[in-house]
Amino acid sequence: MSGGRIRLGMVGGGLEAFIGGVHRMAARIDGHFELVAGALSSTPERAQASGAALGLPRVYDDFRQMAIREARRKDGIEAVAIVTPNHVHYQAAREFLKRGIHVICDKPLTSTLADARKMVQAVERSEALFILTHNYTGTPMVRHAREMVAGGEIGKVRVVQVEYPQDWLTVAQEAKQAVWRTDPLRSGAGGSTGDIGTHAYHLACFITGLEAEELAADLQTFVSGRELDDNAHVLLRFRGGARGMLWSSQVAPGNENALRIRVFGETGGLEWAQEDPNVLWHMPFGAPHRRITRGSAAAGEASARVSRVPPGHPEGYLEAFATIYSEAARAIRAHGRGEAPGPEVVFPTVSDGLKGVEFVDACVRSSRRNAAWVKL
Amino acid sequence: MSGGRIRLGMVGGGLEAFIGGVHRMAARIDGHFELVAGALSSTPERAQASGAALGLPRVYDDFRQMAIREARRKDGIEAVAIVTPNHVHYQAAREFLKRGIHVICDKPLTSTLADARKMVQAVERSEALFILTHNYTGTPMVRHAREMVAGGEIGKVRVVQVEYPQDWLTVAQEAKQAVWRTDPLRSGAGGSTGDIGTHAYHLACFITGLEAEELAADLQTFVSGRELDDNAHVLLRFRGGARGMLWSSQVAPGNENALRIRVFGETGGLEWAQEDPNVLWHMPFGAPHRRITRGSAAAGEASARVSRVPPGHPEGYLEAFATIYSEAARAIRAHGRGEAPGPEVVFPTVSDGLKGVEFVDACVRSSRRNAAWVKL
């Protein structure tokens, strides 16, 4: 059946990595992709070993080699997933973009603002598509929240409270996942702000349809010896008058991946939490809270089109991630037919990625100026 | 990469079906299977249409034809998923079993006790493996609950409260899913007892390691015109003295798939709910409740081996289902090497399936005798 599938390559995601395996499962769930090539590690030896372990048909020593050779093959990859540490995103992506190979890239977009701007240009110059895996926006109830706000169901938005606390960096960590994420050269200028704050920020903008105008950030590094922020308190002012608070933390014991958003408008509120993703709470002013569940009659069209199983059977993190892949597949197939995908097909773009990197940059600049307001 | 995958066929699961799609996603998630053949509907026309829609390499008019032809091919299917209505399970399974093709069969095992016994014999006579998809036992925290009980962490079990309420049959339904499930010829003698009570019963036995000795059941049919029970109240007596209550219902408004189990022993309790599957509550007597999360340090080995993503990133229904498929894959591969799988590989067997059908039969017999005690 692989004939019908989109041929996918992968850069990064070797055996010790976390997010590579997630991308591979996400790519498999809906059956739109077949992973056929990879340059999975930064050294040729480990790249070969990882590729062999996965049974990949074509294994490359490095991404540039893969881009060149795959571009030449008739049955070469049509898309590539880039799942390396952040500082490699741009240099890897451009090799594929310039050869017309679609890029599915992990977040944040890049480790530097300069790279982010170059990435935007690279995408603009390319015929290929660029999809950023802000995976939480693939969640059905996040889609429904966005549809409700857009439909005026909570009135004009006034207040946005969004947070993404974790606890895994409460103490100094030696694990591979921790080491690169706390290294400014590989991760970028933001610690918690870059790794999870960008998810929170994107989610807030995605659901509300608002853009932040300025922010004031008080970043902290609680664990001694760490170079990047591990806790961030951010005030947000959105265009049009809405205000927000964003909290990201990697030192909040008891929090695993507790991304949560609350949006309050003139006539109602919404609440969604990543760890209970199948439920969207709607709080119409003056009436009981409504518990809207994925797959139910009340959950709406935007949610139904990205749901897989009946209500009460929880879909989770991987399914939301898979939805980004499936949206990518729809866009890629439409592109192959010389068409644009329908307006219902939604995925984060390079522009969203740039905004995320600008958010990190603004946080760092604001914090250095004692949490002064900084324009976005 | 499909070369490394187990070649899978499917019986049932055409376009209008629900559970077929679930099996297909479950088979894909961990990448152990490749669906290459199908007899997806009960009429040749729809079977062909469904197969074409899925892009299956080999489409058959009916399961017998598929079994015969695939058994002859060198690259024929190694395993088949049977996802038809219950009354077809046995007749389909035996065609593959007798040809040495492994069977992964949806629950309940069969629509009749006679068929269930014949299924056991067919499995005993076959060299092939038989896996029943009581999918909830693939959930990491269910595995951990079982490990805790077995390890004596709640002491000798005294009381088991298990329930599986739904609401979709609160009113008479015309949908395909409802029609066959409420038809004794296709579903069997049990309505809610067969469709979801068997899940609850299996889960209780799986976690506690206990066997029920006798039961008393008060079955009801609340929706007029319906032939099978849509609500069941069952008292359970387990060997060794533990007692239980089991409630299954399809007429409980507000319940989607609210399977929930509570087990109380001499020194502690456990609670798990299908709709919040990443959490296992441990209630040690005299101490605070402990919220054990999938993927966390406290979650134990049996859970960790079937987890995919870090704590706080919810795995759901499809992942648990995929674990049954992956356990099947491990068993099938070991079988191919002439070995038994390791003791850590756990999946529901034909024997569990027989117990489920016996449970339904006992419920019906007890209820007809005004909820008298019936041996199991």
Place this chain on the structure above:
Amino acid sequence: MSGGRIRLGMVGGGLEAFIGGVHRMAARIDGHFELVAGALSSTPERAQASGAALGLPRVYDDFRQMAIREARRKDGIEAVAIVTPNHVHYQAAREFLKRGIHVICDKPLTSTLADARKMVQAVERSEALFILTHNYTGTPMVRHAREMVAGGEIGKVRVVQVEYPQDWLTVAQEAKQAVWRTDPLRSGAGGSTGDIGTHAYHLACFITGLEAEELAADLQTFVSGRELDDNAHVLLRFRGGARGMLWSSQVAPGNENALRIRVFGETGGLEWAQEDPNVLWHMPFGAPHRRITRGSAAAGEASARVSRVPPGHPEGYLEAFATIYSEAARAIRAHGRGEAPGPEVVFPTVSDGLKGVEFVDACVRSSRRNAAWVKL
């Protein structure tokens, strides 16, 4: 201000007791009562010591003495709270009833069915009022649940699931509270059934407006040496066709006072839990769950009239208990004016108390006959 208060006496409730202090706080909260006399213990010495410790104006050696002397005083007590172990309820109550002193009596009504019937007669012969403190029916959201069922908001009731698990008797206990509650002579024939099962049973009847017709009970005593049931599994058949399950347990680790009821009708469901008493869940079929909170606009009249503080400020156990006292005060004052209280004044009566003792008796009889059906 005590002039305006109803003069109250108390029988039982000495220093070591639990429920006496609860009654005293409940009587104070709304300011309708002033405790002025007591016979607080079963021995004169402790009765005097307990009365002195509370600073009671008039302390008696025993309840009979108190009844006689108070009845003679112009400023004698108008009502008495009976908070002794169960076996004393009847003998104490009759002394006050026959002297025209209103009785507020703890549950269960009596320790034996014979006493319960005599209590009914004593109340019928008396001019005085009799109020039984099934305190949970004083909870605002329980009142609202009852109002919703009566108003047809969930349609005809089909299924009732009610449970009251505790864990304090998981092991053998020596505390005073445990000793009399596990002693058949003082507690009656029921253990968990009498102490908490009666609460659950009354609550189910109160909310649904239904009467049970027959029951089948499987009682267990898990802790060796204990004489009474510490766990009970009960099937219920209500007049009109509704069916129910009732579970009471004192050996379920992790449960403090986890009384919970779920009622399912033809068009919706309701759920209420004692440990989260300010919330009533309404599950209309086919629509999102509605979280109705005490004091909110949606909570209705029957709830509002027994609420004290704004929504979001939790009222608890003592406030619900106080509502029974305040309803008693309204009835007592109306009685003083020669009137009946308005129809909105609701409290459990001696008739409810008799039903509770009949429930315990039926459970015990059924269980002795291997959970045969027994009429109520």
Place this chain on the structure above:
Amino acid sequence: MSGGRIRLGMVGGGLEAFIGGVHRMAARIDGHFELVAGALSSTPERAQASGAALGLPRVYDDFRQMAIREARRKDGIEAVAIVTPNHVHYQAAREFLKRGIHVICDKPLTSTLADARKMVQAVERSEALFILTHNYTGTPMVRHAREMVAGGEIGKVRVVQVEYPQDWLTVAQEAKQAVWRTDPLRSGAGGSTGDIGTHAYHLACFITGLEAEELAADLQTFVSGRELDDNAHVLLRFRGGARGMLWSSQVAPGNENALRIRVFGETGGLEWAQEDPNVLWHMPFGAPHRRITRGSAAAGEASARVSRVPPGHPEGYLEAFATIYSEAARAIRAHGRGEAPGPEVVFPTVSDGLKGVEFVDACVRSSRRNAAWVKL
């Protein structure tokens, strides 16, 4: 029994008021006080009507008259509860303080910083005690949280997230409660910051034992025509390096009184929510969440001494409020014996009140300077 009770007067709390009734119930629950005098409204007519409606023995036209006359009586009030709008607190309190009558005053301390400082002086010059009803610190599990932090059970505190959202001012309101609370002359310079932000701020300081050093506040007024903030986003820096976020809002639909605090230290976290007050979550780093319940073995001494009923029987808002009154009673009685109360007796003082008014003042000043940092 009133002979043993502390004679209490009340200023404010007439028939239309909310908080007066709360104080009266709180004063009754534990039986330490008897309300014997009142000047309940700002006009003589309504003061008389309200006093009569409550059946008060002595009703005054105004608080000054009450202070003078009660001070002269042998059986005059020993303490007075001041429950007027904020701008009256100081002028009323000083009349009693200077006559040696203890003051129990609602929060915030005063409507202006000038008045707050004068209140501190008035208390210093008086022999009488001053108790501020930051009622949430009377909650058993808040006491336990404080004990845990002080005992080092979560290590050095790093991050404090506290919030108090409500929704009742989502639209313009005409109710008496709303009118004075949104009037700067009566309420003070803070809207949500004064009415509920002070609660949140005090709670954070109470639990952590920390003092804030500076804050940055972004206050908003979303409802047009309103003069005071109805939403506030505040960043906090505590002495010693901890950082915090505080959110108060009266325009967050779906929030009734959703005060919630989370404290994260080097080795664990704590979480408590006002609407579920009997539970304290303890999140030790690297181990399962522990659900500590009021009254349970794990809940500790500081909590046990202010608990009334067994675990699982919820205590609520009124009980916490009553604890402040009972602590006041203990202090008043010790004072009457010429002693200091024991160190276990804890209640908010005039100094806490001053800090609250300073907090409001700092929020307003910071916000006017575009959320610049302001010292506290």
